[in-house]
Amino acid sequence: MSLAIRERLVPFSLPATDGSVVSADQLADRPVLSVAFWCNHCPYVKAWEDRLIALQREYAPRGVQLIMINSNDPAAYPDDSFEAMQIRAREKSYPFPYLFDASQAVARQFGATRTPEIFLFDADRTLRYHGAPDDNFEDPGSVGHHFLRDAIDALLAGREPATATTPPKGCTIKWKK
Amino acid sequence: MRIEFLYWEECPSHPDALARLRHVLRDEGIPDKVDVIRVDTQEDADRHRFPGSPTIRINGVDLQPEGVQGQALLTCRTYRTENGRLSPLPTVTMIREALRADRPMTKEEPHESRHS
Numbered sequence: 001m002s003l004a005i006r007e008r009l010v011p012f013s014l015p016a017t018d019g020s021v022v023s024a025d026q027l028a029d030r031p032v033l034s035v036a037f038w039c040n041h042c043p044y045v046k047a048w049e050d051r052l053i054a055l056q057r058e059y060a061p062r063g064v065q066l067i068m069i070n071s072n073d074p075a076a077y078p079d080d081s082f083e084a085m086q087i088r089a090r091e092k093s094y095p096f097p098y099l100f101d102a103s104q105a106v107a108r109q110f111g112a113t114r115t116p117e118i119f120l121f122d123a124d125r126t127l128r129y130h131g132a133p134d135d136n137f138e139d140p141g142s143v144g145h146h147f148l149r150d151a152i153d154a155l156l157a158g159r160e161p162a163t164a165t166t167p168p169k170g171c172t173i174k175w176k177k
Numbered sequence: 178m179r180i181e182f183l184y185w186e187e188c189p190s191h192p193d194a195l196a197r198l199r200h201v202l203r204d205e206g207i208p209d210k211v212d213v214i215r216v217d218t219q220e221d222a223d224r225h226r227f228p229g230s231p232t233i234r235i236n237g238v239d240l241q242p243e244g245v246q247g248q249a250l251l252t253c254r255t256y257r258t259e260n261g262r263l264s265p266l267p268t269v270t271m272i273r274e275a276l277r278a279d280r281p282m283t284k285e286e287p288h289e290s291r292h293s
Contacts, residue, residue: 043190043255043265077252138264171253172187 002111002130005164009033009125010109014069014099015082017089022067022097024125030065032155034148035119036133037112037173038068038098040088041079044170045116047137049092052116055149056095064152066096071107072115072174080174107173117168118148122155131166178207178236178279183214185222185230188253190265194231201272222249229254233267235279240267 003010013023027033036052038045056066074081082100089098101107110119120129129151136143151161182198184191195213202209216227229252233240241256256267 041252043253043263046255046263047265077250138258138262138266169189 002113003119003127005127005130007127009035009119009121009127010106012069012099012101012106012109014101014106016097016099017082017086017094018097020097022099027065027067028125030063031123032059032064032152033121033125034064034066034152035110035121036066036068037071037107037110037115037117039070039072039077039080039115039171039174040084041072041077042115042171044114044137048116048133051140052133052148053092053095055152059152060095062156064156068094068096068098069101069106070098070115071101071104071112073104073176075176077174104173104176113173114168114170115173116170120148120151120155120161128155129161129164130168131163132169135166137169178210178276179212179234180210181212181214181232181234181237183216183225183227183230183232183234185216185227185251185253187251188230188265190253191231194233194266197266197269198233198272201269201276205273205276207276216251219249219251222251225249227251231267233272233275235275238275238279240271240275 009024011024013021016022052066070080070085072080085098085100116133118131118133119127122128131147133148134143135145147163147166154161182195199209214225216222216225227249228245232254239245244256253265256264258264258268259270
């Protein structure tokens with residue numbers, strides 16, 4: 001069961017690819033926080049990756065913070081190891097923290113099941129949008145509904161996001177056996 | 178023409194990919210005799226040399242052989258499309274070109290080369 005709309009952010013503190021440790025508390029001043037369950041190997045992540053990088057760069061001046069968390073079992077999926085995450089973050093010049101949830105506890109607390117899967121929180125850190133980044137993973141030029149972008153715009157404007165939930169579309173999180 | 182469609186249930190791209198394959202077969206006038214193979218275990222993946230879901234083989238040749246790397250694995254597969262994008266699905270164009278490359282050439286229907 002995933003976090004429900006209006007539920008509070010689950011606190012976390014996880015190692016990032018740049019060697020730091022990032023906790024939700026450190027980002028308390030950000031008006032909008034997006035936590036995305038993410039990984040290296042999934043083609044859905046790869047399909048949306050450049051769009052979320054661009055979104056972070058565009059909205060950073062307005063205080064919006066995206067955070068990516070990889071909870072996959074690297075024993076089964078070596079492409080999702082911490083070392084591979086570091087390489088990916090460097091290669092793509094990630095403008096957001098990329099965190100490793102080695103115990104998978106954070107994914108379980110959020111109730112995440114897919115990569116990518118977005119949990120968007122407002123300034124009070126209540127969940128206001130949960131689901132997919134947009135409605136077309138294949139072609140950025142053919143997106144009809146920019147769910148995440150529209151929800152961020154709504155929160156920045158003090159409005160209710162028009163769409164609060166969509167089905168996450170992506171690979172399953174690879175749980176440890 | 179032998180057409181195999183291999184998939185792993187856990188990866189959500191396979192229904193769209195199979196529908197896309199069948200759509201192209203109809204368009205091309207090729208009988209829809211797809212051998213749909215479900216891959217459930219690592220043993221299945223090893224036996225079928227399964228590089229990820231979905232995988233389409235035409236007369237035993239992978240739709241995008243350059244995308245087949247490493248060991249067989251229960252995973253979603255990444256395709257590089259003709260536009261250079263990365264996608265969980267092969268495009269209609271990729272499927273069509275692969276099918277045309279493997280059809281016998283006739284006077285009425287000159288075929289195009291599959292890969293440049």
